[in-house]
Amino acid sequence: MNHSKKAAKIVGVLFILATVSSIIGVLLYDPILKDPNYLITGFEHKNQVILGALCELVLVCSAVGTSIMLFPFIKKHSESLALGYVCFRLLEAVIITVGIVSVLSLLTLSQEFVEAATPHATSFQTAGTLLKAVHDWTFLLGPNFMLGINTLMCSYLLYQSKLVPRPIAVMGLAGATLILLAAVLEMFGIILQLSTWGAVLAIPVASYEMILAVWLIVKGFNVSAIASTSIKT
Template identity: 65%
Template sequence: MNSNKKAAKIVGVLFILAAVTAIIGLILYDPILNGPDYLIKGSEHANQVILGAIMELILVVSAVGTATTMFPFLRKYSETIALWHVCFRFLEAVVITLGIISILSLLTLSREYVAGGSPDIAFYQASGTLLKAIHGWTFLLGPNFMLGINTMMYSYIFYRSKLVPSFIPLLGMTGATLVLICAFLVMFGVIEQLSIFGGLLALPIAANEMILAVWLIVKGFNGSAIDSLSAKKKVSRNFHL
């Protein structure tokens, strides 16, 4: 029981850490992602940009940590879905990492532009546009598309297994659906990801993660549900033997 509560607290803390570092990282990227003079501002605020990259690396570790820590609980209901959840969470982490690489590459480009004195600005602007586009797509596919799939899977298991109160996974599945819709709308150019409408569509999934995190830290997983799942798993194993 103590190990289950400890694992639940770890998951809760990792969810909060992932959310906080994601927001901080995006804010710290501002000089190199926004504004027409990003090729100059990026180099001027190099340490800030690097700190933003470190924040996102913490996000990557936290995302993988939530999946691997939840896996033993999710597999009690469905090992297949639990494995899919881990795989897609790793894919989300890989996509986010590609975004980090694009930002650090853009920082290198900015430094080269400033050090060059009077370089061919067209070349640097074209390269910068490409690197910013890569980051934009990874920002869409990771924190939106992959996140929606991941949240749908673990929320479904939480709802069916009763590991947490039903209102939490119901909010999670609703949020996952809306963030997936948001991802497709952004892909087809209907809305901007960083917009009021995009923010409204992402709000339920953000609320779900924070509510789930606090619940796991304070209450943990439902002990009776864990016992029931373990008993069913044992009976199923004995039957197949």
Template identity: 50%
Template structure:
């Protein structure tokens, strides 16, 4: 029981850390993502970009951590679901890191432009726009497309195991497919990811993750459900 309590606390803390790091990191990336002239503007926000990169690396570590920490718990009910959840979380983290590298590359372009004897603004701006576009697509592929299946898997596991209240599991089972479907619509240009519809589609997953995290940190897993899981191996 103590092992399960520690796992619950660690998982909840990782979910909260991931949410905080993703929001803070995106805010710090604003100067690059919102200003196409950043690389020719004298690099006034280099520290913010570096801090944002660090926060998004923490996000990636947290995402991997949830898959690792929950693996031995989920595998007690289904080893294939446990492996699938861990793999999709790893995929999400890998895509996030690609986005981090793309934004840091824009930072490098800004430094090179300032140091160049005869810089060509058009070339630097074109490269910067391409790198920001890479970040935008990773924001779709990782925290949306890859997140959808992992959320559905965890929701299914929570529904079957009853380790947390049923409504949390249902939010995950609904939110996972919804954010995946929304990402597909964004991919085909039906609406923008940062839009009313995109935000509404992401809301159930955010609510699920926060409800799940708070439950795990405050109360942990349901003790009767933990006993049933342990009895499966007896």
């Protein structure tokens, strides 16, 4: 049982680490994603942008880590769904990584613009717009759409297995549904991702992850649920 407690604490820490690193990463990207003069300010804040990319790499590793650490426990209820959770978590991480590459490519573009003797502004602006669009779409598809799908799978398995209190799992199911709805509405341009409605629809899944993380760190998995599953197996 000590192994299950240790694994639960690691999962909880990884969930918190993923959330914190994602927030810090987004804030550090401001000079190159939010500033109208990003072709100049991006390179001027090169180290800050690179630090933001490193934070998102921490997010990627943490996200994949949660699924790997949870897999041995949730597969006992449904191995196919548990494997699906790992795969979709990995797909979410891949999409986020594509977004990181787009930001770093934008940083290179900014450097080329600053160092060019007579830069062709229109060409640089067009390339920059495309790279920013890639980041925006990956930011929508990864942390929103794919997050919703893998959270649905994980929450359902946690609900059925009773590894954590069912109200927490229900909160995850509700949060996943809302973030999926947000992703669809954002794809059709009905709401903006960085808007009041976008935040309202994203808060439940973020709250679920933090509550789940704290529960796993403090209480761990339900020992009786693990024992019951082992006996059945």
